Amino acid sequence: MTQPDDPDARLAAAILAGLGGVENIEEIDPCTTRLRSLVKDPALVDSAGLRRAGAFGVMTHGRVVQVVLGPRVDTIASDLADLM
DSSP states (O other), X not given: OOOTTOHHHHXXXXXXXXTTOGGGEEEEEEETTEEEEEESOGGGOOHHHHHHHTOSEEEXXXXXXXXXXXGGHHHHHHHHHHHO
């Protein structure tokens, strides 16, 4: 369970919002330094908001969104799973 004062948990919540919320996410997988997501509607993804939240980069190809987070990606993915 994540703690409200945990910076990774706060980042996970911001990423969840930036990806359009739980309803917009079909799948999330951490991969080395990136969080790979399959979203229902790419128009709901806020790339600028994801960068403001701390992502190093955001790449979208169709419904696949990759959020570059660095080596903390596994921890953040775990926190995302707790929020979903």
